[in-house]
Every structure is written in C-alpha cells, then in structure tokens.
Amino acid sequence: MILAKVVGECVATRKHASHEGRKLLLVQPLDLNGQEHDQPLLALDAVDAGEGDTVVVVQEGFSAMTAVERPNAPIDAAVVGVLDHLTLNG
Amino acid sequence: MILAKVVGECVATRKHASHEGRKLLLVQPLDLNGQEHDQPLLALDAVDAGEGDTVVVVQEGFSAMTAVERPNAPIDAAVVGVLDHLTLNG
Amino acid sequence: MILAKVVGECVATRKHASHEGRKLLLVQPLDLNGQEHDQPLLALDAVDAGEGDTVVVVQEGFSAMTAVERPNAPIDAAVVGVLDHLTLNG
Amino acid sequence: MILAKVVGECVATRKHASHEGRKLLLVQPLDLNGQEHDQPLLALDAVDAGEGDTVVVVQEGFSAMTAVERPNAPIDAAVVGVLDHLTLNG
Amino acid sequence: MILAKVVGECVATRKHASHEGRKLLLVQPLDLNGQEHDQPLLALDAVDAGEGDTVVVVQEGFSAMTAVERPNAPIDAAVVGVLDHLTLNG
Numbered sequence: 001m002i003l004a005k006v007v008g009e010c011v012a013t014r015k016h017a018s019h020e021g022r023k024l025l026l027v028q029p030l031d032l033n034g035q036e037h038d039q040p041l042l043a044l045d046a047v048d049a050g051e052g053d054t055v056v057v058v059q060e061g062f063s064a065m066t067a068v069e070r071p072n073a074p075i076d077a078a079v080v081g082v083l084d085h086l087t088l089n090g
Numbered sequence: 091m092i093l094a095k096v097v098g099e100c101v102a103t104r105k106h107a108s109h110e111g112r113k114l115l116l117v118q119p120l121d122l123n124g125q126e127h128d129q130p131l132l133a134l135d136a137v138d139a140g141e142g143d144t145v146v147v148v149q150e151g152f153s154a155m156t157a158v159e160r161p162n163a164p165i166d167a168a169v170v171g172v173l174d175h176l177t178l179n180g
Numbered sequence: 181m182i183l184a185k186v187v188g189e190c191v192a193t194r195k196h197a198s199h200e201g202r203k204l205l206l207v208q209p210l211d212l213n214g215q216e217h218d219q220p221l222l223a224l225d226a227v228d229a230g231e232g233d234t235v236v237v238v239q240e241g242f243s244a245m246t247a248v249e250r251p252n253a254p255i256d257a258a259v260v261g262v263l264d265h266l267t268l269n270g
Numbered sequence: 271m272i273l274a275k276v277v278g279e280c281v282a283t284r285k286h287a288s289h290e291g292r293k294l295l296l297v298q299p300l301d302l303n304g305q306e307h308d309q310p311l312l313a314l315d316a317v318d319a320g321e322g323d324t325v326v327v328v329q330e331g332f333s334a335m336t337a338v339e340r341p342n343a344p345i346d347a348a349v350v351g352v353l354d355h356l357t358l359n360g
Numbered sequence: 361m362i363l364a365k366v367v368g369e370c371v372a373t374r375k376h377a378s379h380e381g382r383k384l385l386l387v388q389p390l391d392l393n394g395q396e397h398d399q400p401l402l403a404l405d406a407v408d409a410g411e412g413d414t415v416v417v418v419q420e421g422f423s424a425m426t427a428v429e430r431p432n433a434p435i436d437a438a439v440v441g442v443l444d445h446l447t448l449n450g
Contacts (some may be wrong), residue, residue, distance in 0.1 A: 001222035001256060003190070003206075007122065008178040010093070012146055014137050015171035016157055024146070026093075026176065028122070032187065032208070032220050040122050042091035042146060046254070047194050051179045056192055056204070056222060060241035060256035061150035067196055067254035074136070074153035074170045076091060080254045081195035086206065088188040089231045097302065098358040100273070102326055104317050105351035106337055114326070116273075116356065118302070130302050132271035132326060141359045151330035164316070164333035164350045166271060181402035181436055183370070183386075212367065212388070212400050226434070227374050236372055236384070236402060240421035240436035247376055247434035260434045261375035266386065268368040269411045277392065278448040280363070282416055284407050285441035286427055294361075294416070296446065298392070310392050312361035312416060321449045331420035344406070344427035344440045346361060346420035 003030045003083065004057045006049055010042055018073030025049065025079055027057055032088070043077035044068045056081030093120045093173065094147045096139055100132055108163030115139065115169055117147055122178070133167035134158045146171030183210045183263065186233045190222055198253030205229065205259055207237055212268070223257035224248045236261035273300045273353065274327045276319055280312055288343030295319065295349055297327055302358070313347035314338045326351035363390045363443065364417045366409055370402055378433030385409065385439055387417055392448070403437035404428045416441035 008026035012019075023045040029038045034054075041057070046067040049055050057079055058064055064078035065071050098116035102109075113135040119128045124144075131147070136157040139145050147169055148154055154168035155161050188206035192199075203225040209218045214234075221237070226247040229235050237259055238244055244258035245251050278296035282289075293315040299308045304324075311327070316337040319325050327349055328334055334348035335341050368386035372379075383405040389398045394414075401417070406427040409415050417439055418424055424438035425431050 001204075003220070003222060006179075008176055010146070010176050011174045012171035013174050015146065016136060019171065024091075024171075026122075026178075029219065032206075037219055039119065039127055040093070042093060046196060051177075056190070056195065058254045058256050060254075061153045063241045063245075063254035063256050065153075066252055072156055074148045074150075074157035074168060076148050076150035076153050078254060081192035081199065081204075084191045084193050086188055086190050088206075089186075096359075098356055100326070100356050101354045102351035103354050105326065106316060109351065114271075114351075116302075116358075129299065129307055130273070132273060141357075151333045155333075162336055164328045164330075164337035164348060166328050166330035166333050181384075183400070183402060209399065212386075217399055226376060236370070236375065238434045238436050240434075243421045243425075243434035243436050246432055258434060261372035261379065261384075264371045264373050266368055266370050267411075268386075269366075276449075278446055280416070280446050281444045282441035283444050285416065286406060289441065294441075296363075296392075296448075309389065309397055310363070312363060331423045335423075342426055344418045344420075344423035344438060346418050346423050 001056050001058050004028055004055055005030055006051050006053045016074055018070050022068055043079050044075055045079045049079045049082050054083040055079045091146050091148050094145055096141050096143045106164055108160050112158055133169050134165055136168045136170050139169045139172050144173040145169045181236050181238050184235055184237045185210055186229055186231050196254050198250050202248055223259050224255055225259045229259045229262050234263040235259045271326050271328050274298055274325055276321050276323045286344050288340050292338055313349050314345055316348045316350050319349045319352050324353040325349045361416050361418050364415055366411050366413045376434050378430050382428055403439050404435055406438045406440050409439045409442050414443040415439045
C-alpha cells in the first residue's frame, strides 16, 4: 500500500459497468515529508474518502476488487483507509 | 488505473489468437497537468476508445482479461473508460 | 522481496475491516549500502517488527494476504522477516 | 503490454524444467520514437520471434504462462506478438 | 524475468515459516552491458545459485512460489536459472 492524497475525482460516462456507483478518485503519492512525488493514479473509493484526505491506497487487482466488493471487475487500485496520524521514528 | 491518452494503434499479424478482433491501442500516461510522462504502453480496447481520447487504463492481468471478456488470454492492460472531465482540488 | 527499514507506523480509524488488529508499518526501501532510496510504502506486519528494524518486505497480493493470514483482504505488502545479517560478496 | 525490440537470446543450462524448449529472449523496451529506453527484460517466446523484431511483450504471470502454454510454471513475461506497423496520431 | 547478479545472502531468524530451508539471495539487476543498475532485490533460490552467478530472476508471486515448490507462501521473487551465455545482436 502507499500513502497518497486525494486530489480530484474523475468522471467517465463511457466506462466498464463494474465501475458504476463508486467514486473514481485521482490520488497523488506522498513521500515521508508529506510532499507529492511520482505520478498520480486512479483508485476506486472503498471508505468514502474525499478530496484533501490523506489515504491508504492498495495497488493490486484482487485486493482492489475485494475492497470495493466487485470480485470480477477490472479494478487494480482502491482507497482502503483514511489516515488519522503517522508516527515517525525519533 | 492511470489516466492516459490514446496516441496510436498497433497492428500485428503474427500474434496470440486471443488478441484477434480487439484494437491494440498505444497509450501515453498523463500527469496532473495533462502532460505526457513516462513511457507508452499497449492496452486492448474495451470501450471503443479512439485516437486522441483521454482514457482510464487498468494495468493488471485478471482485470484486463475481464474487461475484454477473454478470461484465459495473455493480456495485462486494457482501456476501461473514456474521461469526460476531471475535478481537481482548489 | 526487498530490504527496507521500518520508519513509522500508520494509524487509520476509517479503514477496511481486514486491516484491524495488525500494525500498518511505514517502511523505507534500502540499497546495498544500507542507504534509504526510492519512496516509502505501507506494509502490514506479520513478524512483530518494530521501528528501526531492517526487514524483508513482500510486495504481492496473495503473498501478503497469506503472510498475515487474511486470505480475502485488500493487502498488497507485508513484513515477513527481520534481518539478522547480510553477507555481501568480497 | 509494451513494445520492445528483441536484442538477444539467453542460454541457461541450469534452469527450471518448465523453461525447456522455449527461447528465452532478451528484449529492450522502446519509446514512441522507436528509441530504446529503460532496462532490458527476459521473456519466453510464444510467437517464434527473432532477433531484431519489434514485439509485443506481456508482463504478468498468468498471461505469460498462458501464452507459452505452461500454466504452472515460473514465467512472468512472454513475447505474444510481432509488430507489423504502428499508426501514430497526426 | 530479469538478469541479475547474486551479490549476497540474507539471514533472518525471525521470518515466515515458508522461507525456512531456502537461501534468500540478494540480487542486483544488470543492464545489457553487464553493469549493475537499479536497486537490489531479495529472491529465494530455486536452482542452487551462488554468489557471483549471473542469474534469471522471476518477479511474480505465483511463479516464485511454484519455482520453490511452496504454493501458499509469501514469496514474490525467485532465482530460476543460472546464465551460461547471452547472444547479443551483431
């Protein structure tokens, strides 16, 4: 899993039926200092995350399908947690 | 999933039988500003996308096979949505 | 698998039920010289690792679920070993 | 899948039995301009590709095993097509 | 699969039971010129490879588990061949 920030939401009318009824969030990976790095990815929302939230994103097919309860769908990433806080080493 | 732009189509006569009858699209990943980044990849088309479209690409085997309805085929990426619009924070 | 250092722990109250009761560790990949490189990732703990430990991290869905004994959960990485020592070539 | 060029062939006498009888090709990923980029990878050949061919490479375990018809083998990449031509946008 | 050089061995007393009895090798990816590149990874040994060998590494869960004959274990990479020689294009 990675830490990421929800930076937007994606709307697609022409899409696979299994994506209906779930928000497709645009998330930006974060580094240890909370800075954005790397490139954004799209993840279906499993925990009602919203824009600005720091979230836990799972990046594996079976995991993502399980998280959004659509076991035979083309989904490879999902938001599975919303961060409360992070404890870093002294 | 990632956001990408369809930049071309690939024609291969000598290929695995499971790829017959589906467009093999060349797609270029996009960043938050809509700029191309990273390297292109090939994805089978599940939503009748065309060149120039901004699309949602799934990058996982089972997902891709499911999207194009060929469950036992060597396919690791598929175009599963065409973007209408993207809402970005603030 | 990769070598990584445990650098923190992540607390999320709103999360997938399958993540309950396991530490979600923030780990930083290490290179051959023990220097941190690349970006951190989140892994569920299967061997009671703690902050500062050098650990072995598996990065694959089925593997991670098996390690933490939650076979149908959205988990794509787990800490599966704590390093004692590393023997490098002369 | 990615576009790549076949740049060599790998010979290993001590190897997993499932790799017997298939060419293990060294392939180099290509960018949109046909330039080599990134690092080479090894893929089993499913379409009788040869050195110098521009090929379609699938990079996922089940897909690769299916392509070379060895379903329970340690194979994570296979050459599944030989490119005839590529149509690029305007 | 990738080409890599075995550069060390990793010893972990606290580890997942499925890793017992197999060498956990530290391997460094190689480029076309035999130069080391990218970051090292850990792979279980399936072909009795030793330090200094140039090897074929599979990087996928099911493949790796199959190679070391431990089908329900948290293993995402294995050494599946030892290179004899590589034929490169003229």
